[in-house]
Amino acid sequence: MPLPRLIPCLDVARGRVVKGVRFEELRDVGDPVALGASYSEAGADELVFLDISATVDARTAAVDVAARVAENVSIPFTFGGGVRSVGDACAVLEAGADKVSVNSAALARPGLIGELAAQLGTQAVVVAIDTRGGRVRSHAATRATERSAVEWAKECEARGAGELLVTSIDRDGTQSGYDLALLERLRDAVALPIIASGGAGNAAHVASALRVVDAALLASILHANPERLASLRSELSELGVPLRDAA
Amino acid sequence: MNVAICSYGAGNTRSVQLAFERLGVRADVVGDVNAVLEADLAVLPGVGSARSAMDGLRRRGLDEALRERAAGDRPVLGICLGLQLALEETEEDGGVAGLGLVPGRAVRLREGRVPRIGWAPLDDGGDTYWYAHSFVAETAATIATSEGLTAVVEHRSFAGVQFHPEKSGAAGARFLAARCLSLA
Numbered sequence: 001m002p003l004p005r006l007i008p009c010l011d012v013a014r015g016r017v018v019k020g021v022r023f024e025e026l027r028d029v030g031d032p033v034a035l036g037a038s039y040s041e042a043g044a045d046e047l048v049f050l051d052i053s054a055t056v057d058a059r060t061a062a063v064d065v066a067a068r069v070a071e072n073v074s075i076p077f078t079f080g081g082g083v084r085s086v087g088d089a090c091a092v093l094e095a096g097a098d099k100v101s102v103n104s105a106a107l108a109r110p111g112l113i114g115e116l117a118a119q120l121g122t123q124a125v126v127v128a129i130d131t132r133g134g135r136v137r138s139h140a141a142t143r144a145t146e147r148s149a150v151e152w153a154k155e156c157e158a159r160g161a162g163e164l165l166v167t168s169i170d171r172d173g174t175q176s177g178y179d180l181a182l183l184e185r186l187r188d189a190v191a192l193p194i195i196a197s198g199g200a201g202n203a204a205h206v207a208s209a210l211r212v213v214d215a216a217l218l219a220s221i222l223h224a225n226p227e228r229l230a231s232l233r234s235e236l237s238e239l240g241v242p243l244r245d246a247a
Numbered sequence: 248m249n250v251a252i253c254s255y256g257a258g259n260t261r262s263v264q265l266a267f268e269r270l271g272v273r274a275d276v277v278g279d280v281n282a283v284l285e286a287d288l289a290v291l292p293g294v295g296s297a298r299s300a301m302d303g304l305r306r307r308g309l310d311e312a313l314r315e316r317a318a319g320d321r322p323v324l325g326i327c328l329g330l331q332l333a334l335e336e337t338e339e340d341g342g343v344a345g346l347g348l349v350p351g352r353a354v355r356l357r358e359g360r361v362p363r364i365g366w367a368p369l370d371d372g373g374d375t376y377w378y379a380h381s382f383v384a385e386t387a388a389t390i391a392t393s394e395g396l397t398a399v400v401e402h403r404s405f406a407g408v409q410f411h412p413e414k415s416g417a418a419g420a421r422f423l424a425a426r427c428l429s430l431a
Contacts (some may be wrong), residue, residue: 001360042418070262076414093259094260096261098262120295121296124294165362244368
């Protein structure tokens with residue numbers, strides 16, 4: 001297995017990184033390119049940018065941000081939010097992104113996963129799954145669906161997803177630890193790499209998740225602060241988590 | 248020196264171009280045969296599926312251009328799928344004939360999580376690079392492995408890497424700089 005990955009997640013709205021609690025009270029915390037570059041220097045293994053502005057011009061904005069990130073960062077990054085078609089995905093990848101992440105668009109039309117995989121390769125297709133109580137939710141977790149998380153994960157794999165980004169909505173933002181039981185169920189259900197999201201509050205939480213799955217998405221634990229990523233890396237090393245030497 | 252990055256509808260050409268430009272090396276994204284023949288180094292990037300990638304190369308005549316370069320012992324660097332396409336064949340998409348620049352074939356990964364995505368060191372203690380692949384080269388031309396899997400291939404003037412140097416941070420930059428230096 002490749003080394004465990006630490007993946008800072010940057011929420012982007014109208015070309016700026018924003019921070020907020022459950023999408024409310026969004027606060028501007030900086031430029032996505034500058035913050036992404038700082039995370040890269042602090043030892044990030046990959047980056048995820050999620051466009052949460054959800055405007056009609058999200059695609060244009062995403063391509064512009066992806067192009068500027070690619071010019072300034074030489075580690076892999078994923079773009080999510082506003083990707084609704086193969087054309088959207090191609091534009092973001094051509095600008096320099098390595099993967100796209102789809103969520104509600106795939107739930108609305110699961111065939112999108114296969115179309116993306118055929119055009120971009122499975123390794124470029126991340127499906128984000130937001131779950132609560134074993135069920136999948138859509139539209140930034142605001143809407144319930146009838147799908148079970150495990151069954152949807154299997155379907156995503158069969159359709160050509162290359163990676164799953166699994167968020168426990170109950171844990172998201174609570175800093176009370178990842179939902180390890182959920183991660184174990186999904187890990188056993190599919191052979192795809194899995195990125196854990198939601199609940200990281202300290203290094204021990206992250207270490208526990210990385211013993212179950214392949215990568216940890218880091219959002220509120222970092223407070224948009226690259227220095228926190230550097231200190232987290234040291235703490236994880238002390239906990240025996242093997243991380244890459246980024247030098 | 249100048250680098251020609253083959254544009255054929257299946258590569259992250261922009262990322263590869265940026266990686267060379269960071270080193271101060273001129274790199275053009277090109278789809279025409281002459282540009283590929285004339286460059287000091289031709290790079291065959293590759294992201295996506297084997298069959299559509301080979302079709303893209305053929306449509307532009309780049310398959311013959313790359314064979315001609317190899318026959319003349321002119322340097323070619325294949326990255327990820329670009330390495331796998333240089334082999335004689337790949338299992339992908341029900342079996343696809345490759346360029347045949349290097350003896351061997353690409354086979355599906357059978358162990359661990361697939362796709363294999365992430366950072367892994369070379370087994371000889373060398374640098375750590377980023378990988379994203381579901382198939383891997385089986386060839387006698389392997390000169391370095393990562394987790395037992397082919398990571399670097401060299402055969403006459405062809406060099407191929409399974410990892411993505413253009414996305415491997417400082418280690419990737421060192422790798423590309425060394426390649427350019429070896430050709431200067």
